[in-house]
Amino acid sequence: MTLPTHVKLIDVGPRDGLQNEKQTVPAAVKIELVHRLQDAGLKEIEVTSFVSPKWVPQMADNLEVMAGIARQSGVRYSVLTPNMKGFEAALASKPDEIVVFGAASEAFSQKNINCSIAESIERFAPVVAAALAAGINVRGAMSCTVGCPYEGDIAPERVGYLAGLMKGIGVQRVDVADTIGVGTPLSVQRAIEATLAHFDLNHISGHFHDTYGQALSNTLAALQLGVFNFQSSVAGLGGCPYAKGATGNVATEDVVYLLHGMGIATGIDLDKLIDAGQFISDFLGRPTNSRVGKALLNKRLSA
Amino acid sequence: MTLPTHVKLIDVGPRDGLQNEKQTVPAAVKIELVHRLQDAGLKEIEVTSFVSPKWVPQMADNLEVMAGIARQSGVRYSVLTPNMKGFEAALASKPDEIVVFGAASEAFSQKNINCSIAESIERFAPVVAAALAAGINVRGAMSCTVGCPYEGDIAPERVGYLAGLMKGIGVQRVDVADTIGVGTPLSVQRAIEATLAHFDLNHISGHFHDTYGQALSNTLAALQLGVFNFQSSVAGLGGCPYAKGATGNVATEDVVYLLHGMGIATGIDLDKLIDAGQFISDFLGRPTNSRVGKALLNKRLSA
Numbered sequence: 001m002t003l004p005t006h007v008k009l010i011d012v013g014p015r016d017g018l019q020n021e022k023q024t025v026p027a028a029v030k031i032e033l034v035h036r037l038q039d040a041g042l043k044e045i046e047v048t049s050f051v052s053p054k055w056v057p058q059m060a061d062n063l064e065v066m067a068g069i070a071r072q073s074g075v076r077y078s079v080l081t082p083n084m085k086g087f088e089a090a091l092a093s094k095p096d097e098i099v100v101f102g103a104a105s106e107a108f109s110q111k112n113i114n115c116s117i118a119e120s121i122e123r124f125a126p127v128v129a130a131a132l133a134a135g136i137n138v139r140g141a142m143s144c145t146v147g148c149p150y151e152g153d154i155a156p157e158r159v160g161y162l163a164g165l166m167k168g169i170g171v172q173r174v175d176v177a178d179t180i181g182v183g184t185p186l187s188v189q190r191a192i193e194a195t196l197a198h199f200d201l202n203h204i205s206g207h208f209h210d211t212y213g214q215a216l217s218n219t220l221a222a223l224q225l226g227v228f229n230f231q232s233s234v235a236g237l238g239g240c241p242y243a244k245g246a247t248g249n250v251a252t253e254d255v256v257y258l259l260h261g262m263g264i265a266t267g268i269d270l271d272k273l274i275d276a277g278q279f280i281s282d283f284l285g286r287p288t289n290s291r292v293g294k295a296l297l298n299k300r301l302s303a
Numbered sequence: 304m305t306l307p308t309h310v311k312l313i314d315v316g317p318r319d320g321l322q323n324e325k326q327t328v329p330a331a332v333k334i335e336l337v338h339r340l341q342d343a344g345l346k347e348i349e350v351t352s353f354v355s356p357k358w359v360p361q362m363a364d365n366l367e368v369m370a371g372i373a374r375q376s377g378v379r380y381s382v383l384t385p386n387m388k389g390f391e392a393a394l395a396s397k398p399d400e401i402v403v404f405g406a407a408s409e410a411f412s413q414k415n416i417n418c419s420i421a422e423s424i425e426r427f428a429p430v431v432a433a434a435l436a437a438g439i440n441v442r443g444a445m446s447c448t449v450g451c452p453y454e455g456d457i458a459p460e461r462v463g464y465l466a467g468l469m470k471g472i473g474v475q476r477v478d479v480a481d482t483i484g485v486g487t488p489l490s491v492q493r494a495i496e497a498t499l500a501h502f503d504l505n506h507i508s509g510h511f512h513d514t515y516g517q518a519l520s521n522t523l524a525a526l527q528l529g530v531f532n533f534q535s536s537v538a539g540l541g542g543c544p545y546a547k548g549a550t551g552n553v554a555t556e557d558v559v560y561l562l563h564g565m566g567i568a569t570g571i572d573l574d575k576l577i578d579a580g581q582f583i584s585d586f587l588g589r590p591t592n593s594r595v596g597k598a599l600l601n602k603r604l605s606a
Binding site for chain 1: 484485486487488489490513514515516517519520522523524554557560561564565566593594595598
């Protein structure tokens with residue numbers, strides 16, 4: 001086993017985690033969450049999205065949130081921008097990175113953004129060009145790289161196809177996302193290997209969902225391919241819309257515990273991270289989805 | 304990665320899972336659970352224990368449960384026997400295998416069974432001898448092989464010491480148990496490697512708890528060492544007494560999903576297994592602890 005010695009985590013909780021919340025989360029709470037994440041040592045945070053508030057009302061306060069963050073040097077703040085209109089609105093918020101997204105599944109692309117994969121890439125091309133011209137980094141989120149709720153298993157060739165298209169329009173790095181959490185170690189490795197034909201390890205991150213409890217074994221499998229960037233969500237924020245009550249994003253706390261246990265450095269203070277998870281869980285009025293969070297909170301109570 | 308092509312799962316739900324339940328589970332429910340597990344394809348089931356009912360009242364119906372099972376040929380039914388008195392009581396129930404248990408941590412041994420590791424082995428020696436003389440298989444459960452609630456980290460040498468003592472009294476195979484679920488892939492591999500000095504892969508099983516959500520990544524790490532026997536608990540039955548509300552045994556459903564996803568055969572019908580988990584969860588009046596159970600039950604409801 002050759003494993004990376006350092007891993008960088010990208011916390012997507014404020015955006016991917018909160019975007020589907022039914023109750024309104026005030027901007028001040030989102031800002032406090034971002035502050036707690038950076039205090040815990042996170043160096044990349046996906047803060048918000050610039051999508052029409054008609055579709056994602058929870059992120060309508062995007063400018064307010066971005067303006068309210070006391071930015072730390074060395075921390076990258078990213079925002080999701082689906083189109084030129086979103087990108088232009090995002091510009092005022094001075095993001096370090098914008099995120100465009102495509103699916104490896106044609107059916108998911110049609111259902112989610114109402115166009116084919118190729119069409120979605122055409123739509124993103126001017127956004128990517130404009131971002132790069134403005135000196136803003138560009139990440140591409142590749143969803144459904146292992147399985148799709150409509151198509152079932154996704155062939156690695158489809159992932160390679162999407163990665164190649166992303167590369168072609170200038171996307172600098174990509175997320176290999178198992179959006180519905182159905183992947184297992186070998187299928188996840190195949191998706192990553194298909195991506196490696198277009199991006200090197202510096203420019204690939206793993207994004208796993210814990211819907212079937214497989215996210216950490218998939219993380220281990222990705223580490224064994226040399227992947228050293230991962231996305232996760234504090235407190236496991238972000239349910240899976242396709243399985244009510246099931247967990248969504250893997251909890252950052254659980255990934256940190258895995259990595260530290262293996263002697264892999266993250267620069268993250270697990271105790272502070274658990275406090276951040278408890279802060280947002282308390283606000284949402286429900287227990288954390290992080291097993292490490294639960295276990296260590298119980299340990300604190302019994303100490 | 305060289306991985307086993309077949310894995311045998313030992314469901315410990317009826318014994319390890321239910322033993323700490325506060326509410327009384329009637330013998331008929333336990334028997335039905337065992338029937339459902341064997342119908343789902345489980346070939347090894349840890350059914351009950353012959354411990355003083357003063358300490359474990361939930362298992363006081365051990366003879367009734369064992370007598371009530373319609374045994375299937377090819378299925379191994381095991382029972383826990385802490386001492387000669389327990390073994391003699393168990394004999395009447397005709398177990399295929401008895402289980403003795405020791406800890407790799409001196410402090411845990413003292414707190415849990417009130418004697419040193421060496422003394423516990425002396426106590427088990429006549430039990431093992433009597434079982435072997437009666438043609439009954441003997442398994443040794445080695446607890447706290449990675450971490451201990453009193454001592455913290457456990458050195459692999461302590462695991463090797465315990466495994467050697469177990470081997471010395473005639474124990475045929477052992478479980479490498481991460482009793483409090485604190486292990487991560489490399490620490491779990493070190494515990495297994497220490498055991499491999501005394502037992503071959505045919506005679507080692509992995510027993511991981513999901514308290515910190517690490518059980519499946521630890522399972523993957525064990526598979527990568529060639530381990531092909533694992534213990535798990537249907538519906539994740541069995542909370543961890545050291546962390547209230549936290550999960551204990553890894554759910555059999557989650558392990559099966561991992562294995563099948565990697566193309567590793569188990570002989571288990573996942574749908575029937577989920578039904579078995581739902582049966583006992585319904586009886587206990589709480590949702591399953593299995594993430595796969597939750598996700599697939601949600602999928603059934605939305606289908």
